[in-house]
Structure formats: structure tokens, C-alpha cells
Amino acid sequence: MARAFVTKIVTANDLLVGDAVYLTSSNLWSRDFHEAKICLNEDEATRLLDSTNFHQHHIVGAYLADVAARDGRPVELLHFREKFRTKGPSNYFHGKQEFNNQQGVA
Amino acid sequence: MSLEFTQDQNSIIVRDGKFCPPHEQKPGKTIELKSGENFTPADFSDTDIAVIVINVLAFNDGRAFSQAKKIRTSGFKGILRLKGPVIADQYPLAIRCGFDELEISASEAKRQPQFQWSDALKRTRDNYLTRLTEMEVNGDQSELSPA
Amino acid sequence: MYAYNEFDQKFVRQRVSQFREQIEKRLNGSLSEEEFRTLRLMNGLYLQLHAYMLRIAIPYGSLNSDQMRKFAYIADRWDKGYGHFTTRQNIQFNWPKLENVADILDALADVNMHAIQTSGNCVRNVTADHFSGASIDEIEDPRPSAELLRQWSTDHPQFQYLPRKFKIAITGSPNDRAVVKAHDIGLRILRNQQGEVGYQVIIGGGLGRSPFVGHTIREFLPKADLLPYIEAILQVYNLGGRRDNKYKARIKILVHETGIEEITRRVEENFKLQKSEFQKPSDKLIAAIEKRFLAPDFEQSTYENFEAERSESPQFDIFVKRNIADHRRENYAIVTVSLKNIGQTPGDATSEQMRVLADIAQRFSHDELRISHEQNIILPHVQKRHLPEVYKLLQAADLASANIGLISDIIACPGMDYCALATARSIPVAKDISRRFDELKLEHEIGDIKLKISGCINACGHHHLGHIGILGLEKGGIENYQITLGGAADLTMAIGKRAGRGFSAEELLPAIERLIGAYLDLRTSREEVFLSSLKRLGHSPFIEALYPKKESQNVA
Structure with a gap:
């Protein structure tokens, strides 16, 4: 029996900055995974991932990541590696966590 | 090793940093080697061999560089050609290993225009291996105390 | 220190401009990401979890104050105010942007430094004993030999696209401080019976997924033959190493699958051909290089x-x-x-x-x-x-911790806090262990011990060689840590043995505490260090401490 499909989003690293980015429904890349387009089945996921072949001048190494979604939007990345990518390292307050903090202050 | 030699109609020869038309038919045999294919120096002792082509399937398969060097070490004086998806940055390495020319596909040539190859060729000269053979070592016979 | 000349300067500058062009070619589509990746790795540039990472070579681990200041400048100007020193005598910056990398490399070139061949499937930064030129037990300073190998391997036309990376280490002392038996090629300077200086050549050592202690391929290689012999090994490897599976592509696997006898035969046969290719004998080249190593002007003094x-x-x-x-x-x-x-x-x-x-x-x-x-x-x-x-x-400057060789002197790779290959984090584990034993005020009581942590099977943290090794993996969607016991990194190099099932992040620290507790209980005296107790008693009592029976766990 086939395993139940887990909702997915497409992620990659930004070519210029190198940080984690996520593919949105408007076919753009966001630094916030909450804005990512979710794929509800295997075909959709494959198609969306294939579409990134046309984005090679912006991103590197696109792949699919499992998410929990609510109301058609991703709410949580499931793997701990992917959770780390949304924040940054644990030893210094660098990476996305720093950026998010700045946003909060602004 | 095969003796039949097929030059792709759409392929381009890179020689002296320029895109060239294929060679006119030359007297002598052309031998093709696969990347990594074993050979012994005796295989090339036939003076009738004019061209040896080494085929690579991927740019990062570096065996052809050592094959070329070995073929030259064994005394082969004919034309040595590297055929496959080579990138311009590899051109100086190929020359330094003993290749004379490259054969790339038309699409590779389109993606990497001629100036990239002529620029790359300029980087052939200044290298450490050449320098090590030219390094002045005479006159330092006196034992130096360890630093 | 080695004084670089105009040629070195010209070479690194040219390399920087070449890399600048390669970046442009990637941006304008002349190079695919796969091709660019290969080229950027050869220039030390990785793409990690959160950002690019630039790895800069510190050849044979030696640098001067200007070079160190340049690292500080780079850290402040283009990174986040710090750098990470690695087990292979490199420094890594974790936050460079692609657009700044060529400028960083130009700044490095100002002090004759570079990131050439710090990654990629080529001959990497040649490492050496960090006490070179200073230690009391040294036969000869290994750095001139290392410098010769650096020059030879830099942009070597045959060996830029090897089956896999290739690491060379060299020591000039009988006390191996360069872990030569864990390298693709390890060189140990020694004297033969005639009193001549040469090298013991060791090949096929390595850690990672399949750890091997290196094999001696030559008991004594005359100094004059260094380059042709190393060239012969590399040529045999380049042509014979596996390219079908990256986990089986290192020379250690070629040696293991082919047998050291057959590899020795191929290398020695090839060496005969290579000798005529190198016109200048290596000992003469090393002597010329030695002249450029400016020896310190030592002073007399009382203290x-x-x-x-x-x-x-x-x-x-x-x-x-x-x-x-x-x-x-x-x-x-x-x-x-x-x-x-x-x-x-x-x-x-x-x-x-x-x-x-x-x-x-x-x-x-x-x-x-x-x-x-x-x-x-x-x-x-x-x-x-x-x-x-x-x-x-x-x-x-907060740099006076008196903990060399103690349990807090931990080797740890960056792990999943930075590394794209990691399967678990290693930095928090290292921090927790050092904090805990400091709280317990036990560090000096425990004495000499080597604890090493890797965040994945590639073993950058040398966990195989730790008296206690910790390997971070993923199990069932969470971080899981395996413990190995009895590894050693000196000339008696030994690969640690796995103790048993892995521990979750929460279970790990208490497990290490039980393990150390068992050692403190079992040792004959303070003079018997952890590794000696382990050797005397075998692993069983320590494994029992790691995996106590249920009832004793409840008591604890």
C-alpha cells in the first residue's frame, strides 16, 4: 500500500545570498516558508519542483520539504533540519532568526 | 579501443583557442579510447597512428587527463584530442596534460563562446609544475639548518 | 615563516580573477550550477544550510600576524565578526555573500592567502604537525616538504578532477601530531640506518563511513623521490579509483578492494616512469624552499x-x-x-x-x-x-582556558547548525558536555581524555579517533547520538568501537556522565588516564555504565 502523501513545499537556497527560500504560488521565492505554495499530491509536487528548472539563475538545489498545513497555508516544517533552516544556527543569534527579530522591532 | 572514427557533424574543434572546422582527412589511423580505458605504451608504437581521441562522458571525469599524460610519456607525437562535454576552465589543464585540441558539441560551443576558450588558454603558462622544473636549485648544496 | 615570491602573488591574483569570471559565467548562464559547484568548491566555496561558507587554507597550519589580522578584517567587513578554525588547518567563514567572495579572495591575496583546493575532488590543503620547527622531538621540519607538495598539487593539471577529495598530512616527529595514518597519504619523516632523512609513506587511511588505518606502502622513500612517488600514487588513484559511487571513491576503498600488494606494485611500476618526468630531484627543491623559510632569530634569555x-x-x-x-x-x-x-x-x-x-x-x-x-x-x-x-x-581576551587535553578540549564539526551534509547537531552537544563537567568541577580530576564529535558519518569531527567518540545521526525524525570507545589519533591510531544503541539528545549527557563516573570509580589512580583504564579493563564495564539495568536506573 502506498504511503499517505505528506503535504509539501518547494525550497532551495538563494543563489546570491545562499539562504533558504521557498517557492510561492505567484512563482516567486520568499524567505518566509509561510508564504510557500503547498502541494497536496505527488503529481503537483513533481510538477512544481520541475518548474524550478527555469529558476536556475536565482536559486540552487531545489527540493521538496514536508509541511503541516492549515487553511491551504503551511504552518510548520516537519523535519528538524528544515526547522533549523527557518531560524539559523543554535550557537549564535544569526541567520533568519536575526532577520525576523529585526522585522519585529521595525 | 576502436578504430572507426566518427566526427559528429555538429561538433566543433577547439584548437589554439579558436573554433575550427574539422580536420581534413589526414593520412594515418585515428584511434578512439574511452575515458579510463586501459592501454599499454605498445598500443601506440604503430607509427601509422595520426590521431588519438579520448572520449569523456562527463566534465568532472578527470581520467582523460592522466591518460593523455601517460600517452605523451610513452612517446606519442601525433594529435591528441579530448572529446566530450569539456568546460572552458578545463582547457589549460588539457593542454598541460598533452592534448592538442578539444571536440565539443555545437550546444556547448554556443553556451561557451570562443572568447572564453581563448581567454582560458592564456592561463596555460603560469603554473607551479612548470616553475618547479625551472626553479633554481643549483648552488644551494650547503646544508641549511632546520628552520 | 615561508616568504612567498612574485610568482605566488601573481598566481593567486590570477586565480581570483578567474573565479570572478566563473561567478559571472554562472550568473549569465555560461556555466550550469553543477559545473559552477565543482569550480566554486575548488575555490573553497560551499553552499550550506543558511548561507555560503568560505574555507580558507592555512598551509601546514602556519600563519603570521598580518595574515591573522586579515582574517579579523574579513570577519568584520564581510562576515559576522568571527571565524571557525577546522581540523584540517583551515578557517571557515559562515556568512559570505556570493557577490563578495571575489573581494574576500582579493583581500586574502594581499597577504598571500587563498582558498584554492580547500574543497572539491582534488588534493586538499596539505596539513602538518602544528609544533613544526619548535618541538623538541623533531627529526626535521616537515613544512618545506609540505610547501613543495602545496606547489606541486596547486592546479596540477591531471588531478583537479579526481574520483574524490585527497588529503595529505606530514609529520617530522616520531610523536605523530598530524594523524598521518588517517589520511589518503600520510608522510612521516624519519632517518634510515645510514642516517639519511626520508619519508615513511602511508596510504589509504581515512575516517568517514568506512574508517581505515593507513597502510605503509614504502618504509623509506628518499627525499629526492618525493614528487615522482606522490605523482605515481595520484596517477594510479586517478585512473583506478571508483567513480560509480561517491562513498566508495576514496583511495582507501581502492586499496581495500584491490589489495595493498597490487596497489604497491602499480605505484612502484608507475614511479619508475615518473622519475624521468621530474627533472629536479625533490630534495634539491626542498632545500631551495627551505631558504625561503625564514627561521626565527632565537634569543638567549633567563626566566x-x-x-x-x-x-x-x-x-x-x-x-x-x-x-x-x-x-x-x-x-x-x-x-x-x-x-x-x-x-x-x-x-x-x-x-x-x-x-x-x-x-x-x-x-x-x-x-x-x-x-x-x-x-x-x-x-x-x-x-x-x-x-x-x-x-x-x-x-x-578570554583566551586563557587551561583545558588543553581535558574533556572540554573537544573537537567538533559544525554539524547541523551550519553544514548541509550533517544529520544532527554537534555544537550544542560539545557546549553541554563542557558546561556540565565544569559545573561538577571534575575536569582536572578526570585528566587527559580525547572527546570528539561528528554531526554525520563523514566524521569531520574525527569521532572514530576519540577515546570517547560521538556520532550524531537521525533516527525516527530526531537527533540520535552513537558513542564509540577506544579510538586514538596518535601513531598507535585506533578506530573506536561502537558501544551500543544510540542516545537521544536528552539521554546523551547523562550517559557521558555515567561513563566518566565509571572511569573515576574503576581507575587504579589518577595516573591511569581514561584510555588506559579502557585498555586494562576492556569495554564491558564502560558499556554497562552506558546501558545500566532498569533497577539501577531507577535508583539513579
């Missing part, structure tokens, strides 16, 4: 103040006992500066600390610094009379 300070300050005395090694000159000492402060990231130094170290090196260590494979910084030539002052300067 009553040093002895006085030792008896006055117990803190200083502990520092001397842990962090100072004998120098070949009686009035000098080798200082190891710990980058393992309690609760901090192993191997990290701030730009401010780099500047302090540069200043100290310039004033007190004949302008020399070294990076050790244990991720510490060495001041190789400090007069004993200056040690009290050096200690105070280190203290002021």
Missing part, C-alpha cells in the same frame, strides 16, 4: 620571573601544566591557546581575539601562529620570561 610567577599564581601554574609544551630551545616554550572556552563553540574565535593573538604573536612569538588539528591556536616560539605577560594578555 626567573617565570618560575616565580608559577609559585605565586596557582592559576598560572595550571595554565603552564596544561597549555605549555617543551620547545627545542630550553628558554622557549610552545603555548597552545584554547579555543574551547566552557560553553562556547569549539574552534571559534572573534575578530577581536584574532587581533589580540596577532599582536601577541608579533611581540612574543617571532610573528608566528599555528592552527592545530584539534582546533586550537599555537604560539610556537614564546620565551619563558614572557609567559606571565602573555598569559595576562590572553586572560584579558
Whole structure:
């Protein structure tokens, strides 16, 4: 029996900055995974991932990541590696966590 | 090793940093080697061999560089050609290993225009291996105390 | 220090402009990501979890104060104010942007430094004993040989696209401080019966997924034959190494699958051909290079103040006992500066600390610094009379931890806090362990022990070689840590044995505490270090401590 499909989003690293980015429904890349387009089945996921072949001048190494979604939007990345990518390292307050903090202050 | 030699109609020869038309038919045999294919120096002792082509399937398969060097070490004086998806940055390495020319596909040539190859060729000269053979070592016979 | 010349300068500049072009070619589509990846790796540029990472070579671990200051400058200008020193005598910056990398490389070229071949499937930065030129037990300084190998391997036309990466290490002392048996090629300088200096050549060692202790392929290689012999090994490997599976592509697998006898035969046969290709004998080249190694101008001095300070300050005395090694000159000492402060990231130094170290090196260590494979910084030539002052300067910069060789002197790879290949984090584990044993005030009681942590099977943290090794993996969607026991990194190199099932992140620290507790209970005296107890008693009592029976767990 086939395993139940887990909702997915497409992620990659930004070519210029190198940080984690996520593919949105408007076919753009966001630094916030909450804005990512979710794929509800295997075909959709494959198609969306294939579409990134046309984005090679912006991103590197696109792949699919499992998410929990609510109301058609991703709410949580499931793997701990992917959770780390949304924040940054644990030893210094660098990476996305720093950026998010700045946003909060602004 | 095969003796039949097929030059792709759409392929381009890179020689002296320029895109060239294929060679006119030359007297002598052309031998093709696969990347990594074993050979012994005796295989090339036939003076009738004019061209040896080494085929690579991927740019990062570096065996052809050592094959070329070995073929030259064994005394082969004919034309040595590297055929496959080579990138311009590899051109100086190929020359330094003993290749004379490259054969790339038309699409590779389109993606990497001629100036990239002529620029790359300029980087052939200044290298450490050449320098090590030219390094002045005479006159330092006196034992130096360890630093 | 080795004095670079115009050629070296021209070469690195050319390489920077080439890489600048390669970046442009990637942006304009002339190079695919796959091709660019190969080229950027050859220039030390990785793409990690959160950002690019630039790995810069510190050839054979030696640098001067200007070079260290340049690292500080780069850290402040283009990164986040710190750098990470690695087990292969490199420094890594974790936050460069692609658009700045060529500028960073140009800044490095100002001080003759570069990132060439710090990654990729080529011959990597040649590493050497970090006490080279200073240690009391040295037969010959290995750095001129290492410099020759650096020049030979740099942009070597045959060996830029090897089946896999290739690491060479060299030591000039019988006490191996360069882990030569864990490298693709390890070289040990020795004398033969005639008193001539040459190399023992070891090949096929390595860690990672399949750890191997290297095999000796030549008991004694004359110095004159170094390059043709190494060239022969590399050519045999380039043509024969597996390219079908990257986990089986290292030379250790070729040696393992083909057999050392057959590999020896191929290398020796190839060596005969290579000898005619190298017109200049390697010993002559090394002698020419040696001339460019400017030996420190050692001074005579007395050091009553040093002895006085030792008896006055117990803190200083502990520092001397842990962090100072004998120098070949009686009035000098080798200082190891710990980058393992309690609760901090192993191997990290701030730009401010780099500047302090540069200043100290310039004033007190004949302008020399070294990076050790244990991720510490060495001041190789400090007069004993200056040690009290050096200690105070280190203290002021938070660099005076007297913990060399102790349980907090941990080797750890960056793990999943940074590395795209990691399967678990290693930095928090290192921080927790050092904090815990500091709280318990047990560190000095435990004494000499090597604890090493890797965040994946590639073993950058050398966990196989730890007396206690920790390997972070993923199990069932969470981080899981396996413990190995009994590894050793010296000339008796041994690969640690797995103790049993892995531990979750929460279970790990208590497990290490039980393990150390068992050692403290079982040792005959303080003189019996952890590894000796392990050897005397075997692993069973320690495994029992790691995996106690249910009832004893409830009591605890």
C-alpha cells in the first residue's frame, strides 16, 4: 500500500545570498516558508519542483520539504533540519532568526 | 579501443583557442579510447597512428587527463584530442596534460563562446609544475639548518 | 615563516580573477550550477544550510600576524565578526555573500592567502604537525616538504578532477601530531640506518563511513623521490579509483578492494616512469624552499620571573601544566591557546581575539601562529620570561582556558547548525558536555581524555579517533547520538568501537556522565588516564555504565 502523501513545499537556497527560500504560488521565492505554495499530491509536487528548472539563475538545489498545513497555508516544517533552516544556527543569534527579530522591532 | 572514427557533424574543434572546422582527412589511423580505458605504451608504437581521441562522458571525469599524460610519456607525437562535454576552465589543464585540441558539441560551443576558450588558454603558462622544473636549485648544496 | 615570491602573488591574483569570471559565467548562464559547484568548491566555496561558507587554507597550519589580522578584517567587513578554525588547518567563514567572495579572495591575496583546493575532488590543503620547527622531538621540519607538495598539487593539471577529495598530512616527529595514518597519504619523516632523512609513506587511511588505518606502502622513500612517488600514487588513484559511487571513491576503498600488494606494485611500476618526468630531484627543491623559510632569530634569555610567577599564581601554574609544551630551545616554550572556552563553540574565535593573538604573536612569538588539528591556536616560539605577560594578555581576551587535553578540549564539526551534509547537531552537544563537567568541577580530576564529535558519518569531527567518540545521526525524525570507545589519533591510531544503541539528545549527557563516573570509580589512580583504564579493563564495564539495568536506573 502506498504511503499517505505528506503535504509539501518547494525550497532551495538563494543563489546570491545562499539562504533558504521557498517557492510561492505567484512563482516567486520568499524567505518566509509561510508564504510557500503547498502541494497536496505527488503529481503537483513533481510538477512544481520541475518548474524550478527555469529558476536556475536565482536559486540552487531545489527540493521538496514536508509541511503541516492549515487553511491551504503551511504552518510548520516537519523535519528538524528544515526547522533549523527557518531560524539559523543554535550557537549564535544569526541567520533568519536575526532577520525576523529585526522585522519585529521595525 | 576502436578504430572507426566518427566526427559528429555538429561538433566543433577547439584548437589554439579558436573554433575550427574539422580536420581534413589526414593520412594515418585515428584511434578512439574511452575515458579510463586501459592501454599499454605498445598500443601506440604503430607509427601509422595520426590521431588519438579520448572520449569523456562527463566534465568532472578527470581520467582523460592522466591518460593523455601517460600517452605523451610513452612517446606519442601525433594529435591528441579530448572529446566530450569539456568546460572552458578545463582547457589549460588539457593542454598541460598533452592534448592538442578539444571536440565539443555545437550546444556547448554556443553556451561557451570562443572568447572564453581563448581567454582560458592564456592561463596555460603560469603554473607551479612548470616553475618547479625551472626553479633554481643549483648552488644551494650547503646544508641549511632546520628552520 | 615561508616568504612567498612574485610568482605566488601573481598566481593567486590570477586565480581570483578567474573565479570572478566563473561567478559571472554562472550568473549569465555560461556555466550550469553543477559545473559552477565543482569550480566554486575548488575555490573553497560551499553552499550550506543558511548561507555560503568560505574555507580558507592555512598551509601546514602556519600563519603570521598580518595574515591573522586579515582574517579579523574579513570577519568584520564581510562576515559576522568571527571565524571557525577546522581540523584540517583551515578557517571557515559562515556568512559570505556570493557577490563578495571575489573581494574576500582579493583581500586574502594581499597577504598571500587563498582558498584554492580547500574543497572539491582534488588534493586538499596539505596539513602538518602544528609544533613544526619548535618541538623538541623533531627529526626535521616537515613544512618545506609540505610547501613543495602545496606547489606541486596547486592546479596540477591531471588531478583537479579526481574520483574524490585527497588529503595529505606530514609529520617530522616520531610523536605523530598530524594523524598521518588517517589520511589518503600520510608522510612521516624519519632517518634510515645510514642516517639519511626520508619519508615513511602511508596510504589509504581515512575516517568517514568506512574508517581505515593507513597502510605503509614504502618504509623509506628518499627525499629526492618525493614528487615522482606522490605523482605515481595520484596517477594510479586517478585512473583506478571508483567513480560509480561517491562513498566508495576514496583511495582507501581502492586499496581495500584491490589489495595493498597490487596497489604497491602499480605505484612502484608507475614511479619508475615518473622519475624521468621530474627533472629536479625533490630534495634539491626542498632545500631551495627551505631558504625561503625564514627561521626565527632565537634569543638567549633567563626566566626567573617565570618560575616565580608559577609559585605565586596557582592559576598560572595550571595554565603552564596544561597549555605549555617543551620547545627545542630550553628558554622557549610552545603555548597552545584554547579555543574551547566552557560553553562556547569549539574552534571559534572573534575578530577581536584574532587581533589580540596577532599582536601577541608579533611581540612574543617571532610573528608566528599555528592552527592545530584539534582546533586550537599555537604560539610556537614564546620565551619563558614572557609567559606571565602573555598569559595576562590572553586572560584579558578570554583566551586563557587551561583545558588543553581535558574533556572540554573537544573537537567538533559544525554539524547541523551550519553544514548541509550533517544529520544532527554537534555544537550544542560539545557546549553541554563542557558546561556540565565544569559545573561538577571534575575536569582536572578526570585528566587527559580525547572527546570528539561528528554531526554525520563523514566524521569531520574525527569521532572514530576519540577515546570517547560521538556520532550524531537521525533516527525516527530526531537527533540520535552513537558513542564509540577506544579510538586514538596518535601513531598507535585506533578506530573506536561502537558501544551500543544510540542516545537521544536528552539521554546523551547523562550517559557521558555515567561513563566518566565509571572511569573515576574503576581507575587504579589518577595516573591511569581514561584510555588506559579502557585498555586494562576492556569495554564491558564502560558499556554497562552506558546501558545500566532498569533497577539501577531507577535508583539513579
